[in-house]
Amino acid sequence: xxxxxxxxxxxxxxxxxxxxxxxxxxxxxxxxxxxxxxxxxxxxxxxxxxxxxxxxxxxxxxxxxxxxxxxxxxxxxxxxxxxxxxxxxxxxxxxxxxxxxxxxxxxxxxxxxxxxxxxxxxxxxxxxxxxxxxxxxxxxxxxxxxxxxxxxxxxxxxxxxxx
Amino acid sequence: xxxxxxxxxxxxxxxxxxxxxxxxxxxxxxxxxxxxxxxxxxxxxxxxxxxxxxxxxxxxxxxxxxxxxxxxxxxxxxxxxxxxxxxxxxxxxxxxxxxxxxxxxxxxxxxxxxxxxxxxxxxxxxxxxxxxxxxxxxxxxxxxxxxxxxxxxxxxxxxxxxxxxxxxxxxxxxxxxxxxxxxxxxxxxxxxxxxxxxxxxxxxxxxxxxxxxxxxxxxxxxxxxxxxxxxxxxxxxxxxxxxxxx
Numbered sequence: 001x002x003x004x005x006x007x008x009x010x011x012x013x014x015x016x017x018x019x020x021x022x023x024x025x026x027x028x029x030x031x032x033x034x035x036x037x038x039x040x041x042x043x044x045x046x047x048x049x050x051x052x053x054x055x056x057x058x059x060x061x062x063x064x065x066x067x068x069x070x071x072x073x074x075x076x077x078x079x080x081x082x083x084x085x086x087x088x089x090x091x092x093x094x095x096x097x098x099x100x101x102x103x104x105x106x107x108x109x110x111x112x113x114x115x116x117x118x119x120x121x122x123x124x125x126x127x128x129x130x131x132x133x134x135x136x137x138x139x140x141x142x143x144x145x146x147x148x149x150x151x152x153x154x155x156x157x158x159x160x161x162x163x
Numbered sequence: 164x165x166x167x168x169x170x171x172x173x174x175x176x177x178x179x180x181x182x183x184x185x186x187x188x189x190x191x192x193x194x195x196x197x198x199x200x201x202x203x204x205x206x207x208x209x210x211x212x213x214x215x216x217x218x219x220x221x222x223x224x225x226x227x228x229x230x231x232x233x234x235x236x237x238x239x240x241x242x243x244x245x246x247x248x249x250x251x252x253x254x255x256x257x258x259x260x261x262x263x264x265x266x267x268x269x270x271x272x273x274x275x276x277x278x279x280x281x282x283x284x285x286x287x288x289x290x291x292x293x294x295x296x297x298x299x300x301x302x303x304x305x306x307x308x309x310x311x312x313x314x315x316x317x318x319x320x321x322x323x324x325x326x327x328x329x330x331x332x333x334x335x336x337x338x339x340x341x342x343x344x345x346x347x348x349x350x351x352x353x354x355x356x357x358x359x360x361x362x363x364x365x366x367x368x369x370x371x372x373x374x375x376x377x378x379x380x381x382x383x384x385x386x387x388x389x390x391x392x393x394x395x396x397x398x399x400x401x402x403x404x405x406x407x408x409x
Contacts, residue, residue, distance in 0.1 A: 008169020017295035024192045025247045032199035
């Protein structure tokens, strides 16, 4: 006990110091640890929630992206189909139009030929008639001095045949 | 120059001697409570200033406790004790390094010699303080052990007649518990008291510049000793809970 006394150990002081510690523990627990730990926990929960939300948003974004890609691919396929159909239709239409145009051209050409031929025949007929008339007139003029009517008639007819 | 192992009595209240280390303990308590109140007065989700500082400290201690306990529930259970030991010892140690502590006091005559009785003295430079903390620590470990295993099973760790070897091991365990008290209290007291003596001698021999590195060293020692005390308590608590699991 004497040694303890020399070291300054006093049971009353020891209890007082233990009491000091207990009081400080209580006060710090009440005013420091409790509110701070609650805040740390609240912050941790918020961070976890935010991370979870961010993950969900990221997943949703990825899903939307996939969906968008799918729709793009589908749209591209549809567009290609439409273009192909349109091209085919245009080609068919073009072929038909060309054929129709060719046919019309042929009709026009035929009509023109027919007209030319008719006009040519008409002209030839007219020319023949005119020539006959000229020959007849010339023959009549040449043979006016010949009194033999029969001979005249015969020569005229011959001249007309020669024509 | 006067070096006293025991803390000096400054005055008495109802027969209880109030020592200079007790005064520093109260100053440390008051300081800690006031800054705690300031830090948590307007607690914010985005911390600032003192709240930020204390959050960092608490988070660091909690992470350390977690790393030893390995279980957040257990960590939160022991955190207040461990954190209070660390903070109280640390602040007490560092307050002891402030100018005026140990050097400002009254001159008294003891056994015909004039001695300086300082008004303030580092808390851990008083065995009453370190022993009180050691007692609290060891008792807490025993209580946790009993609560985890049960009284009789826990008692069988110290008193075991199943075999001579177990009986001997039990006696050794009992001695080790008492040794914990001594090692806890004397380690902290020895380090801090030795630091005070060292600084006193250094200031006495070369008052300027030279004591500075020693002061820095004492700041480090004060931190390390606070850490050692709290960590040892934590490890003993962990051992008590581990034994319960087996």
